[in-house]
Amino acid sequence: MHESSALSLLLLLLAAPLAICIIQAALTRLCRPLGLLIAPQLLVLGTVLAGNVPMVWLAWRLAFSELAGDRVAIACGVALVVLTYNTLGVCYFCMLNLSETSLHVHILMDLLISGPMPVDELAARYGVGEMIEVRIERMIALGQLQSQGEYFVVRNTGLLVIGRIIHLWRKLLGLPLKPA
Amino acid sequence: MPSILGFGLGLFLCSMVLHVAIWRCFPIRNQPFRLALLFLALPAAIVLICLAAPSSWRLIPGWPWAAWGLGYLLDLSVSLSYVLLYTGLTSFSPSIAILERVEASMPQGLPREKLVPYWFTHERLAGARHDNLVGSRLVADSGAVLQLQPRGRFIARCFLIFRRFLGLPDLAQG
Numbered sequence: 001m002h003e004s005s006a007l008s009l010l011l012l013l014l015a016a017p018l019a020i021c022i023i024q025a026a027l028t029r030l031c032r033p034l035g036l037l038i039a040p041q042l043l044v045l046g047t048v049l050a051g052n053v054p055m056v057w058l059a060w061r062l063a064f065s066e067l068a069g070d071r072v073a074i075a076c077g078v079a080l081v082v083l084t085y086n087t088l089g090v091c092y093f094c095m096l097n098l099s100e101t102s103l104h105v106h107i108l109m110d111l112l113i114s115g116p117m118p119v120d121e122l123a124a125r126y127g128v129g130e131m132i133e134v135r136i137e138r139m140i141a142l143g144q145l146q147s148q149g150e151y152f153v154v155r156n157t158g159l160l161v162i163g164r165i166i167h168l169w170r171k172l173l174g175l176p177l178k179p180a
Numbered sequence: 181m182p183s184i185l186g187f188g189l190g191l192f193l194c195s196m197v198l199h200v201a202i203w204r205c206f207p208i209r210n211q212p213f214r215l216a217l218l219f220l221a222l223p224a225a226i227v228l229i230c231l232a233a234p235s236s237w238r239l240i241p242g243w244p245w246a247a248w249g250l251g252y253l254l255d256l257s258v259s260l261s262y263v264l265l266y267t268g269l270t271s272f273s274p275s276i277a278i279l280e281r282v283e284a285s286m287p288q289g290l291p292r293e294k295l296v297p298y299w300f301t302h303e304r305l306a307g308a309r310h311d312n313l314v315g316s317r318l319v320a321d322s323g324a325v326l327q328l329q330p331r332g333r334f335i336a337r338c339f340l341i342f343r344r345f346l347g348l349p350d351l352a353q354g
Binding site: 002003006007009010013014021024025028029032040072073074076077079080083084087088090091094095096098099100101103104105106107108109110111112113116117118119120122123126127128131132135136138139144145148150151152153154157159160162163166169170172173174175178179 | 181182184185188199200203204208244245246247249250253254257258260261264265268269270272273274275276278279280282283286287288289290291292295296299300301302304305306307309310312313318319321324325326327328332333335336337339340342343345346347348350351352
């Protein structure tokens, strides 16, 4: 592979998280006036998934076209680009999710915006009752839970499957399987 | 291309095999340091050694430096994803616990008051976070009043700039 092609691919992949960030910022501002309330996590997932098409197209234009029909090389090149791009997307998603759901980050930002806070106020503001309410609302917004009258039912089993995979991985690593 | 893909995946596989072996054979402690060593420092060291070695010693001769960069970027992106997701692996997710409780009572489901797992307590949630933040010197607890320390202020500002750039409210709902 030529150095210039490898360098173009490298720069393309390095620019991908920035592109995802700019597209998300644009879509968020576009959705608001239209009255579309989409959870930021879903917006990023959609952006990353849809981004696979332009990424592979650009990679083809920049590097793969010179591989002159070597199918194995092209397949490996596509796999490399898709894998790197999507895992960079996962990293970006984790950063966004941290700013959305992490209690550590929430407390830090609350202190930055509201100023110093008595410990009692922290306990009141982040009480179990309030946190469970917010979490249930988020799970409904993300399509994981559904309210049927006074009862809640599972709407999407995706997170449950992830939970089972996590359980198996914890077993493999020898980590505790239940909270102490 | 096949060799670049193989090199990147091989680096990650090496880190993963060592990770499983160390976690199973030794007491689990100082996890962030060990993860950073295995998934970030070790592959970087291997790449640097490969680049510094005389070309006749190299396992894969004739690669331009950008090809090494592509291989390492693949390993780095997969490794970073794993390290970031590892936090979710070690800390028990309340959302998954809630869904497991609801699933166990399907098709009827569960009323709101029965959704909360037994370990969803103040000590494990805000209490544990308070202790972590004070312990890592991001926040100072002086006279029962919490105040940001310079490092904590820096992290909070980075997230604030990020959220404002995205057009999201300063403070997420939680």
